[in-house]
Amino acid sequence: MSATTTLALRYLLRRKTRAALTTTAIVFGVALVVAMGGMVPTLTASLTSSVLSSVEQVDASISTTTQAPFPADVLTRVRAMQGVKLASGRVQGMVSLPAKSAPQLNGKPIVSLQLVGLERDEVDPVRPVTVTEGKPVKELSADDVLVSETLRDGAKLKLGDALLVPSVAGSRTFHVAGFVSTRPGGIESVFVTLPAAQETLGLTAQLSQVDVRFSEGVDAPATRQALLTALGSGYLAEASRGNTQLIDQVMRAAMPMQAFGVLAMVMAGFIIFITFRTVVVERRRDLGLLRALGASQRTVLAMVTVEGLLLGVVGTVLGILVGIGMERLVISGLAPVWRSQVGLVLEPQPTALKTLLVAVVLGVGGSVLSCLAPARQASRVSPREAMRPSGGDARVPVSRVRLGVGIALGVLGVVGLITGVLAWQSVGALCFIVAVFLVGPSSIVPLTSVFRRGLDVVMAQEGKLAQGNVARQRHRSSITASVMTVALAIIVALAALTNSTIEGVVSQIDRTLGADFMVMPPTMMVGSGSVGASADLARSLSAVEGVDVATSLRMGASRSGTQNVSLVGIDPQAYLKVAAMDFEAGTPESVGQLAQPRTLIMNALWAKQTGAKLQDQVELLTPNGPVQYRVVGIGNDVLNYRVPSAYLSQASLQQDFQVDSDLLVFVDLKQGVSSQSVRAELEQRLEAWPGFILRGTSEWRDKMLDDGRKKLNAMYVLLVVLVVPALIALANTLGINVLERVREIGLLRAIGSTQRQVRRLVLAESLLLACVGALVGIGVGLWLGLITVRAMESFGLVATFRIPVSGIATTAVIALVFGALAAVLPARHASRLKIVSALRHE
Amino acid sequence: MALITATQLVKTYAEGATAVRALAGVSLTLNEGDFVAVMGPSGCGKSTLLHLLGGLDRPDAGTVKLGSDELTTLDDEGLTLVRRRRIGFVFQSFNLVPVMSAIENVALPLTLDGVSASVAEGKAKVWLERLGLGDRVNHLPDQLSGGQQQRVAIARALVTEPVLLLADEPTGNLDSKSADDIARLLRSLSDEHRRTVLMVTHDPRIAASARRLVFLKDGVIVDDQNLSASLDTSSKVRSQLEALS
Numbered sequence A: 001m002s003a004t005t006t007l008a009l010r011y012l013l014r015r016k017t018r019a020a021l022t023t024t025a026i027v028f029g030v031a032l033v034v035a036m037g038g039m040v041p042t043l044t045a046s047l048t049s050s051v052l053s054s055v056e057q058v059d060a061s062i063s064t065t066t067q068a069p070f071p072a073d074v075l076t077r078v079r080a081m082q083g084v085k086l087a088s089g090r091v092q093g094m095v096s097l098p099a100k101s102a103p104q105l106n107g108k109p110i111v112s113l114q115l116v117g118l119e120r121d122e123v124d125p126v127r128p129v130t131v132t133e134g135k136p137v138k139e140l141s142a143d144d145v146l147v148s149e150t151l152r153d154g155a156k157l158k159l160g161d162a163l164l165v166p167s168v169a170g171s172r173t174f175h176v177a178g179f180v181s182t183r184p185g186g187i188e189s190v191f192v193t194l195p196a197a198q199e200t201l202g203l204t205a206q207l208s209q210v211d212v213r214f215s216e217g218v219d220a221p222a223t224r225q226a227l228l229t230a231l232g233s234g235y236l237a238e239a240s241r242g243n244t245q246l247i248d249q250v251m252r253a254a255m256p257m258q259a260f261g262v263l264a265m266v267m268a269g270f271i272i273f274i275t276f277r278t279v280v281v282e283r284r285r286d287l288g289l290l291r292a293l294g295a296s297q298r299t300v301l302a303m304v305t306v307e308g309l310l311l312g313v314v315g316t317v318l319g320i321l322v323g324i325g326m327e328r329l330v331i332s333g334l335a336p337v338w339r340s341q342v343g344l345v346l347e348p349q350p351t352a353l354k355t356l357l358v359a360v361v362l363g364v365g366g367s368v369l370s371c372l373a374p375a376r377q378a379s380r381v382s383p384r385e386a387m388r389p390s391g392g393d394a395r396v397p398v399s400r401v402r403l404g405v406g407i408a409l410g411v412l413g414v415v416g417l418i419t420g421v422l423a424w425q426s427v428g429a430l431c432f433i434v435a436v437f438l439v440g441p442s443s444i445v446p447l448t449s450v451f452r453r454g455l456d457v458v459m460a461q462e463g464k465l466a467q468g469n470v471a472r473q474r475h476r477s478s479i480t481a482s483v484m485t486v487a488l489a490i491i492v493a494l495a496a497l498t499n500s501t502i503e504g505v506v507s508q509i510d511r512t513l514g515a516d517f518m519v520m521p522p523t524m525m526v527g528s529g530s531v532g533a534s535a536d537l538a539r540s541l542s543a544v545e546g547v548d549v550a551t552s553l554r555m556g557a558s559r560s561g562t563q564n565v566s567l568v569g570i571d572p573q574a575y576l577k578v579a580a581m582d583f584e585a586g587t588p589e590s591v592g593q594l595a596q597p598r599t600l601i602m603n604a605l606w607a608k609q610t611g612a613k614l615q616d617q618v619e620l621l622t623p624n625g626p627v628q629y630r631v632v633g634i635g636n637d638v639l640n641y642r643v644p645s646a647y648l649s650q651a652s653l654q655q656d657f658q659v660d661s662d663l664l665v666f667v668d669l670k671q672g673v674s675s676q677s678v679r680a681e682l683e684q685r686l687e688a689w690p691g692f693i694l695r696g697t698s699e700w701r702d703k704m705l706d707d708g709r710k711k712l713n714a715m716y717v718l719l720v721v722l723v724v725p726a727l728i729a730l731a732n733t734l735g736i737n738v739l740e741r742v743r744e745i746g747l748l749r750a751i752g753s754t755q756r757q758v759r760r761l762v763l764a765e766s767l768l769l770a771c772v773g774a775l776v777g778i779g780v781g782l783w784l785g786l787i788t789v790r791a792m793e794s795f796g797l798v799a800t801f802r803i804p805v806s807g808i809a810t811t812a813v814i815a816l817v818f819g820a821l822a823a824v825l826p827a828r829h830a831s832r833l834k835i836v837s838a839l840r841h842e
Numbered sequence B: 001m002a003l004i005t006a007t008q009l010v011k012t013y014a015e016g017a018t019a020v021r022a023l024a025g026v027s028l029t030l031n032e033g034d035f036v037a038v039m040g041p042s043g044c045g046k047s048t049l050l051h052l053l054g055g056l057d058r059p060d061a062g063t064v065k066l067g068s069d070e071l072t073t074l075d076d077e078g079l080t081l082v083r084r085r086r087i088g089f090v091f092q093s094f095n096l097v098p099v100m101s102a103i104e105n106v107a108l109p110l111t112l113d114g115v116s117a118s119v120a121e122g123k124a125k126v127w128l129e130r131l132g133l134g135d136r137v138n139h140l141p142d143q144l145s146g147g148q149q150q151r152v153a154i155a156r157a158l159v160t161e162p163v164l165l166l167a168d169e170p171t172g173n174l175d176s177k178s179a180d181d182i183a184r185l186l187r188s189l190s191d192e193h194r195r196t197v198l199m200v201t202h203d204p205r206i207a208a209s210a211r212r213l214v215f216l217k218d219g220v221i222v223d224d225q226n227l228s229a230s231l232d233t234s235s236k237v238r239s240q241l242e243a244l245s
């Protein structure tokens, strides 16, 4: 082993606790990245497995690109094509089962499953369904249903049992006629005859998929291509990528978690940086000595970098293991929920090589990168440092240039903030953060004196000494406080962001939702594929005494270019009676204009992504190929702001996308009618529609608010973890300060300080630094929060900037608690020093 | 024969608004085999002079010539090599690498130079034994007494067979008995091994073991004399020092 590596290793082992803590930070960051990255293949596999497992047996599987249903005559056309031997059509849709009568699986009700309609006489030769008990598909009658063996075993179903399934007409009862062998993975499906499914799902004369077998000896790829050409651009004729809309949704939900992993890694990088900065300070004399003895700058650089590398490698390896463990744990916890809510099986997939690579690059690369600057600093330590009499580093003066640049950047930052222009505010924030680091050493002393006043109340003596110590080590102190600043700024920014989002959503609900009641399926997760209700539901509700209007929303899916777009079908005449929109372009009259064929209102998110303006033509992909729609407005309502969406008339939705069932009904009462009096009657009408539940709008609003708050609280817990590195850094600095001041502490003890007083001295210093860090951190955090909220607005998302009072309070508490926690070990160490040997300490 | 020649060395430290002139034109020549003690009141520039002679720092003006090399013209890499191969340093506070054993500390200048560990430790062992530490080779610095640590430091300074040994207050942290031991050791290096030694000290008793005495005051040399080997040197030096300060 070279002298460099030996030294690096020995130095690391000499401070085992610190090495361990620093490694923990890396482990944490890498583990999150691995766990989150690892979930993705599992989720995707789960979402695609049903499609993949069905495709492998057929030569081609035809569906629309958006997974929307298409006219049944496609089947006739396919059968007539050259090279096609057999073809069989099926229709499928998600149904939400009423929780009361839903079959149980492992103690949890299955709230949604896929209803599949099969062509009785054609399916088996093309894509056989293996029935292990009961009637084969061929013999199914209109009210028969086949269920899987898993469902049979889990829900204890017997032949002849009834299964209540919501339908467009309300509900329909099927009887279990047989059991099919369970495929691994895939959505929990039940099978009925094609006409029964079409009726239930409201997809008369429509299909979701056509499975095809080619004649012997034909060129399969060429035939598939020919099929596609004949059908047009709206279709897929291959192993489909599965439900891309669903995958989109899942990915969108997974993104913040991955961002969290990266954030944790950034914090880890930061703590490595801090650790090595302190390492350099602590070892100044050793480093100088090495240089005096003839170690080149490069040797010193290498030594410190190797230390970083060692930590990085160990941290990454452990992090990957922990991450995989975390992932398995989350998946095993998630699987039952996923199963009952989404109806999909989760099978852990091996972690993708890409994820592992990212983890290694982030973990090892990040560690080395973070220690580079301190390593360079180490290599610049003058050999004369070795000759200094003991007593740590001399007061390093703050360079005027640094101070000047810092102040200039700070001023620029504030000017940027004042401009009110998002771009400048963002640049300003960056300037300000750099400025905080630059002016830190000069401003830490005046800042601490602000808090010392407060501290004086409880510990006057210690406060004074502690402030003196901060002043003596202002570089190190300011770095420590900056770690606190960064960690707390992240918390405050996220709190501001969440708070603002909740606020934005709730105020939008208040502005845009005028209806008194909403009637909707209990879970809306599966969006476009879900079974809806026929117009009868709305009609039946509007007939209730006291109801002014009942108007519905319908949901469809399309694609514009490569962008998935959700479609919302409204009644242009009635919609504004129950709801309003926040218009960015256009007026409420735009809603009326939707009555003209092929017009739409874009939501702000989609408009921002494409840069579309009023009267522009946009292309939407339908099962019959692309069609042009004219933009008559750009606006949001509360239900559709998170994904790119478009509002169009229900007539357009039916004509181009074959959607004619309602997914949500708004009910608005006549003036002066109390909701209490109507509620019972509405509930009673809904008994015929077990797939729907009634929600009062104000209840729903409160529930959204409540959910938001709960999310916020959960986030604080997660965020505390982010502050842990700050804790480590603080403890680190205090520990080194104690080491450096051994003789001084000995003196204090010799002249009569009690152990308790020494402990309080260390505590006072820690609290001072934590308070300064918190003060600046809260300021920077609010700033960052403001920018993020405004950035969200500019992307068309809904948010209204609100100062998170509870977030700030939490932050302050966290700062104080962590400040005190960080002091525990160093304070103990300091107070237990043996006086005589401390006095002799060189 | 001149081993190292310093000419008109000037060094100024800027400390905030004020500037401290640590050396104000010092010229000094050391010959091979010299044993020189540099004395003077605290803050007169002794350490600064030693730093400049040893290539630890650069003068603001003046030159330092070691053999045929002009140190002020060398880059960091060049100076590093000079320190590594041609000069040995001994410091007041021992300055051993705390995470290395005695023998590893002594071998360090050689291993830094790419010498294999076994060869380097072989040489290190020879020097440790020569300095009476044969039974302490594997001890860590904090397991050694101050005098022992300083002897390890001296062994480390000598292991590369440097042409010049520079010692800054080598006895400053030692009790008087250990200090005498170290002084005698340095003298014997000069007498028996023909090393050139320059030692900074403010202890007249220690200075008395040298063969030549240089007095520094306010950054200039005020006296430079050879000592006779007579017994009264110590008191003579002491009175000289008192007169000067």
Ligand SMILES: Nc1ncnc2c1ncn2[C@@H]1O[C@H](COP(=O)(O)OP(=O)(O)O)[C@@H](O)[C@H]1O
Residues within 6 Å of the ligand: B013, B014, B015, B020, B021, B022, B040, B041, B042, B043, B044, B045, B046, B047, B048, B049
């Ligand atoms: N790094 C430095 N920065 C500022 N002033 C210094 C520095 N090193 C030495 N000095 C000043 O230069 C003068 C000479 O210092 P030094 O050579 O260490 O004196 P001596 O070793 O004789 O006690 C002193 O006034 C000292 O304060």
Ligand SMILES: [Mg+2]
Residues within 6 Å of the ligand: B046, B047, B048
């Ligand atoms: Mg000195």
